[in-house]
Amino acid sequence: MSVTARHGVSLSGPVDGQPMLFAHGFGCDQSMWRYVAPAFADRYRVITFDHIGSGGSDSSTYDPDKYSDLAGYAADVVEIVRDLDLHDVVFVGHSVSSMIGALAVIEDPERFSRLVMVSPSPRYIDDVDYTGGFAREDIDELLESLSSNFLGWSATMAPVIVGNPDRPALGDELTASFCRMDPDIARRFATTTFLSDNREDLPQVGVPTLVLQCTRDAIAPTTVGRYVADTIPDATLVQLDATGHCPNLSAPEETIAAIEGFLRQRGAP
Amino acid sequence: MPPERPDDTPPAVVPEKVLEEELALLYDEAPFGYLSTTPDGYIVRVNATLCTWLGLGADEVLGLHLTDLLTAGGRIYHETHYAPMVQMQGFVREIAVDIVRADGSRLPVLLNATLVRSPDGEPRLVRVAVFDATQRRAYERELVRTRDKQQAELRAQAAQVASATATVSQIIDAATSTLLVATDADMIVTHFNRGAELMLGHAAQDVVGRPSAGILGVGETLRQAEDLGVSPDSALIVAALVHHGRPRDWHVTTASGESRTMSLSFTEIRDEHRLIGYLCAGEDISVRLGLEAAQAAALQRELQSVARLQEADRMKDEVVSTISHELRTPIASIQGYGELLADGDLGELTPGQSGAVEKMLRNAARLSALVEDLLHLDRIGSAEEVPLHLAPHDLAALVVEARDSLAQLARSRDLTLDVQVPEEHVLVLSDAQALERVVLNLGDNAIKFTPDGGSVTLTVATTPAGCVLTVADTGIGMSEEDRDRVRGRFYRSSEAYRLAVPGTGLGLSVVEAIVAVHGGTLDIASTLGGGTAVTVVLPAYVPEA
Numbered sequence: 131m132s133v134t135a136r137h138g139v140s141l142s143g144p145v146d147g148q149p150m151l152f153a154h155g156f157g158c159d160q161s162m163w164r165y166v167a168p169a170f171a172d173r174y175r176v177i178t179f180d181h182i183g184s185g186g187s188d189s190s191t192y193d194p195d196k197y198s199d200l201a202g203y204a205a206d207v208v209e210i211v212r213d214l215d216l217h218d219v220v221f222v223g224h225s226v227s228s229m230i231g232a233l234a235v236i237e238d239p240e241r242f243s244r245l246v247m248v249s250p251s252p253r254y255i256d257d258v259d260y261t262g263g264f265a266r267e268d269i270d271e272l273l274e275s276l277s278s279n280f281l282g283w284s285a286t287m288a289p290v291i292v293g294n295p296d297r298p299a300l301g302d303e304l305t306a307s308f309c310r311m312d313p314d315i316a317r318r319f320a321t322t323t324f325l326s327d328n329r330e331d332l333p334q335v336g337v338p339t340l341v342l343q344c345t346r347d348a349i350a351p352t353t354v355g356r357y358v359a360d361t362i363p364d365a366t367l368v369q370l371d372a373t374g375h376c377p378n379l380s381a382p383e384e385t386i387a388a389i390e391g392f393l394r395q396r397g398a399p
Numbered sequence: 400m401p402p403e404r405p406d407d408t409p410p411a412v413v414p415e416k417v418l419e420e421e422l423a424l425l426y427d428e429a430p431f432g433y434l435s436t437t438p439d440g441y442i443v444r445v446n447a448t449l450c451t452w453l454g455l456g457a458d459e460v461l462g463l464h465l466t467d468l469l470t471a472g473g474r475i476y477h478e479t480h481y482a483p484m485v486q487m488q489g490f491v492r493e494i495a496v497d498i499v500r501a502d503g504s505r506l507p508v509l510l511n512a513t514l515v516r517s518p519d520g521e522p523r524l525v526r527v528a529v530f531d532a533t534q535r536r537a538y539e540r541e542l543v544r545t546r547d548k549q550q551a552e553l554r555a556q557a558a559q560v561a562s563a564t565a566t567v568s569q570i571i572d573a574a575t576s577t578l579l580v581a582t583d584a585d586m587i588v589t590h591f592n593r594g595a596e597l598m599l600g601h602a603a604q605d606v607v608g609r610p611s612a613g614i615l616g617v618g619e620t621l622r623q624a625e626d627l628g629v630s631p632d633s634a635l636i637v638a639a640l641v642h643h644g645r646p647r648d649w650h651v652t653t654a655s656g657e658s659r660t661m662s663l664s665f666t667e668i669r670d671e672h673r674l675i676g677y678l679c680a681g682e683d684i685s686v687r688l689g690l691e692a693a694q695a696a697a698l699q700r701e702l703q704s705v706a707r708l709q710e711a712d713r714m715k716d717e718v719v720s721t722i723s724h725e726l727r728t729p730i731a732s733i734q735g736y737g738e739l740l741a742d743g744d745l746g747e748l749t750p751g752q753s754g755a756v757e758k759m760l761r762n763a764a765r766l767s768a769l770v771e772d773l774l775h776l777d778r779i780g781s782a783e784e785v786p787l788h789l790a791p792h793d794l795a796a797l798v799v800e801a802r803d804s805l806a807q808l809a810r811s812r813d814l815t816l817d818v819q820v821p822e823e824h825v826l827v828l829s830d831a832q833a834l835e836r837v838v839l840n841l842g843d844n845a846i847k848f849t850p851d852g853g854s855v856t857l858t859v860a861t862t863p864a865g866c867v868l869t870v871a872d873t874g875i876g877m878s879e880e881d882r883d884r885v886r887g888r889f890y891r892s893s894e895a896y897r898l899a900v901p902g903t904g905l906g907l908s909v910v911e912a913i914v915a916v917h918g919g920t921l922d923i924a925s926t927l928g929g930g931t932a933v934t935v936v937l938p939a940y941v942p943e944a
Contacts, residue, residue: 268471378481
């Protein structure tokens with residue numbers, strides 16, 4: 131199976147346009163970009179994809195070892211970029227994919243020209259002189275919540291309960307829904323994401339970077355957004371009016387405008 | 400089909416005001432929590448049930464964000480799943496989260512949410528229904544626990560099975576001198592052990608997963624089929640081989656083209672219900688067959704040479720017997736005429752002639768004794784009834800009589816011949832002629848093997864064991880090894896050869912044979928250079944009262 135098929139890569143926009151690669155965060159899939167990505171397809175070559183284990187990706191290629199570190203996901207991004215032979219890439223990552231993008235840029239700086247980080251956090255757990263917003267117990271609670279969540283486990287448990295694993299009674303409806311994910315992979319992805327600490331990678335990001343920070347984000351506090359913008363050498367922080375963690379869904383116009391402003395300011399088309 | 404209302408029953412009528420009150424009560428006091436939020440999650444309405452669950456007044460709840468009611472983990476889940484789905488698909492069903500009550504305790508709930516849009520399609524509100532999932536969550540946890548426990552048990556069982564399988568595999572592979580080939584029911588090879596690899600010359604990886612037909616050679620398989628009387632169909636052949644039960648010899652050509660003979664047996668592998676495969680087990684018997692053939696050939700050669708030797712022995716006996724008989728008459732004639740000459744019956748002899756005749760007679764006597772030995776042996780050695788003439792004879796008297804003959808032999812030698820006999824008779828039931836040969840032969844041997852200056856002593860005695868004749872000398876003696884062999888016919892001790900003592904090697908064997916037919920025993924005591932003492936014990940004759 132090709133790299134693009136493995137990741138359910140979808141392409142739109144002019145073939146010779148500057149590539150914009152959109153990466154989704156933990157939870158859902160590339161449909162997270164449904165209100166934002168199309169706005170760029172008139173000028174840019176727009177590429178969206180699913181991380182392995184999410185959306186329409188090939189979960190059979192999920193490797194727990196590789197994906198126990200965000201570097202594993204970053205390696206996939208670099209592989210996609212190389213496979214499609216993309217250059218001068220604008221990488222737009224939401225949530226954890228902001229950091230995955232940063233790692234990909236560090237990994238292969240020649241291919242990337244811009245980094246857009248939507249609601250990023252280099253570390254979710256509080257540390258000495260650092261406020262991530264969560265305690266270690268909170269993350270365990272999230273994992274517990276994932277395990278006991280209907281979306282998480284019922285799809286696989288229901289058939290077990292009725293004693294017929296071959297007949298996914300409730301699974302059909304759920305897999306047709308958004309945010310579908312193998313519960314085991316979801317749990318592992320959550321662990322990798324919320325236990326990550328990539329603060330030391332930030333100073334190595336060598337491309338102009340935009341940090342989009344929402345108001346009242348339950349996952350990434352505003353202090354974290356400032357921290358990211360302050361630590362990356364060439365970064366701009368834009369504080370959005372949008373609330374929550376997903377401005378790409380709740381405030382697509384504001385998000386698009388911020389990204390366009392950034393790209394224009396940096397001499398983009 | 401909806402149930403029908405009877406036509407004559409008018410619909411129940413309740414005043415509008417009552418219904419409105421009822422609606423408000425239903426919203427507030429339903430067994431579910433209800434709340435409404437703005438599209439980005441701020442609570443704008445909440446029912447009394449949820450306030451009761453939270454332990455907060457409605458005024459305290461209004462204006463909070465939905466995530467303010469949740470645990471930290473729940474907040475993340477809200478941001479990563481709940482909010483994106485409400486925004487993308489307009490609803491969520493049964494999101495499991497915990498809400499935190501005013502007292503800090505937690506309540507497991509399920510959230511159902513629906514996005515309400517304004518007529519122009521703009522998101523306006525989110526309606527959220529909250530179900531108390533305490534019991535359900537407990538059941539779910541119990542189910543998960545049960546599942547995890549079962550999975551752990553299954554894993555443990557699988558590990559046990561895997562371990563047992565590995566052990567069996569290793570045992571099978573360790574059997575390098577035993578061929579073990581297993582197939583499934585369709586005769587696809589499932590296991591090909593080290594022994595099979597070594598004997599057939601195929602690598603397991605080349606064979607496992609392929610049909611077993613042909614591994615043992617198509618020609619040989621057909622030959623076996625013919626031998627078993629079944630048509631050349633692999634299913635029929637294997638059935639016949641299994642039915643046959645015992646190992647059969649297969650002539651197999653190995654991968655390297657070598658011909659081997661294998662002893663193979665075939666059995667079915669069955670689980671509780673059905674046939675699941677076949678097992679072929681066996682060993683390479685080529686080497687063993689080769690050894691057996693070589694042994695059989697050697698045995699055959701041995702038997703042939705034994706037969707030849709027996710024939711030669713028989714012919715020798717016949718020749719000896721014939722010659723002995725033929726010699727007797729001429730020797731008797733020589734002795735007769737010699738005695739006539741010696742007695743002067745044919746005229747006076749000069750001293751020279753007399754000496755010559757004496758030598759002639761002495762040698763004729765030796766010749767005669769040899770012939771008698773041979774004839775005795777012939778008689779005793781043959782299967783026919785020995786014509787012994789048994790009568791009581793006095794051994795002492797016999798020895799005294801023999802002394803003269805022996806003295807004649809010892810005369811030319813510087814030997815002391817001593818004979819010691821008791822005064823009373825020593826009666827032995829015997830053949831006189833045979834018993835005389837015993838005495839003469841033993842005495843003759845003693846004289847021959849004793850150098851000049853030595854002595855020969857013949858003793859007769861009666862003991863509780865029987866009548867005893869001892870012939871002792873101070874001669875050359877013999878080794879222990881020779882002592883055991885001199886009893887055999889024609890065997891002469893190495894000392895006899897070394898010192899060129901004349902003789903045939905027959906004397907002692909004749910004695911032994913005679914003693915044996917008289918029911919006696921013969922014992923030889925001798926050391927090399929230390930003389931020899933031969934003791935013969937014969938049963939004493941007891942006259943009937």
